[in-house]
Amino acid sequence: MRTAIVRIAIAAALLSASARAEEAWVTTPSYRPHQTLFLVNWEIAGPIGSFNDYIDDTSLRGGSIEFRSFISDNVSLGLSFSWNRFEQTFDLVTAPINNGTASGPVFRYADMFGVRGLAHYYLTQGQLQPYLGFGIGGAWNYSYQQVSDVADSQENFNFIVDPEVGLLYWLAKGGTTAALNLAFRYTYTTATVGREEDAQTLSGIVGFAFGY
Numbered sequence: 732m733r734t735a736i737v738r739i740a741i742a743a744a745l746l747s748a749s750a751r752a753e754e755a756w757v758t759t760p761s762y763r764p765h766q767t768l769f770l771v772n773w774e775i776a777g778p779i780g781s782f783n784d785y786i787d788d789t790s791l792r793g794g795s796i797e798f799r800s801f802i803s804d805n806v807s808l809g810l811s812f813s814w815n816r817f818e819q820t821f822d823l824v825t826a827p828i829n830n831g832t833a834s835g836p837v838f839r840y841a842d843m844f845g846v847r848g849l850a851h852y853y854l855t856q857g858q859l860q861p862y863l864g865f866g867i868g869g870a871w872n873y874s875y876q877q878v879s880d881v882a883d884s885q886e887n888f889n890f891i892v893d894p895e896v897g898l899l900y901w902l903a904k905g906g907t908t909a910a911l912n913l914a915f916r917y918t919y920t921t922a923t924v925g926r927e928e929d930a931q932t933l934s935g936i937v938g939f940a941f942g943y
Contacts, residue, residue, distance in 0.1 A: 765804060770797040770912055772938030776815050781927035785874075786839055792816040793934070799849065804856060809849040811866055815932070817841045824878075834878070841874040841924050845891050853899075860899040864914070867892045872922040872930070885923070893918040899940060912938035 774793035778786050795813035802808060818840035825834045847868035854861045870891040875884045897914030914936040922930040 765801040766807075766908070766942060767801070768797075768799040768807070768809075768908070768910075768940050768942040770795075770799065770938050770940045772797065772912060772914075772936045774813065774815060774916075774934045774936050776817070776918075776932045776934040778817060778930070779933055780929065780931040782924055782930040782932065785925045785927045786817045786819045786841060788817070788819040790815055790817045795845075795936070795938075797849065797938075799851060805853045807849075807851045807853070809851075811845070811847045811849050811868075813843075813845040813847075815843045815934075817843075837876065837878050839874070839876045839925070841872065841930075843870050843872050843920070843922065843930075845870040845918075847891065847893070858901045860901065860910075862897050862899065864895040864897060864916075865893075866895070870920050870922060872920070872924065874924045876925060885925075887923060889920050889922040891918065891920045895936075897936070908940075908942045910940040912936065912940050914938075 772795045774795055775789065775791055776793050777783075777789040793813070793815035795811055797809060797811045799807040799809035818838075821837040821839075823835065824837040825832050845868060847866035849864060849866050851862050851864040854863070868891055869888055871886070871888050873884070873886040875882065877883075893916050895914050895916035897912060900911040900913070902909045902911065916934045916936060918932045918934065920930050921928075924930045
């Protein structure tokens with residue numbers, strides 16, 4: 732009899748613990764974003780500051796991919812991956828090289844790959860949705876210079892930060908979510924390109940956003 736009572740008590744305790752665990756699992760809060768966006772952007776970038784002394788041509792070869800998760804109607808957090816290529820050929824330049832200087836036609840290019848954490852604040856909720864953004868992360872930079880048959884290259888990984896202003900123009904909301912993305916971005920890095928430090932750029936961005 733006592734054995735039966737003990738078994739019943741143990742079974743009751745296990746059932747009660749299971750019920751409490753199930754209730755706790757059901758009530759545990761989970762993250763559900765208000766909205767999720769994926770963006771594919773084309774970037775037109777121009778070197779500024781000392782970077783402009785190394786290459787002054789505007790680059791049409793650049794792009795980025797973004798992920799934005801809305802934690803509220805007005806705020807999103809996300810990630811960005813970007814690439815920009817800057818290049819230029821000079822007819823005659825006296826350029827620094829490893830062991831001194833050389834004069835002649837010069838070909839230069841620089842690649843920048845950036846990865847950033849993003850935060851955006853959206854000013855309105857209409858079809859036109861202006862926003863302020865901020866990105867911070869790291870950038871891998873590779874630069875190359877050739878004077879006649881003398882080549883010089885360097886690569887490094889650097890800090891990157893870039894504020895931006897932009898606008899989403901919503902084409903559709905609901906089951907299908909799509910928008911055009913227009914933005915201007917200032918980018919500051921600690922990258923050294925050639926012998927120019929702290930490479931900086933200004934970018935115009937045109938992209939397409941889709942999500943759910």
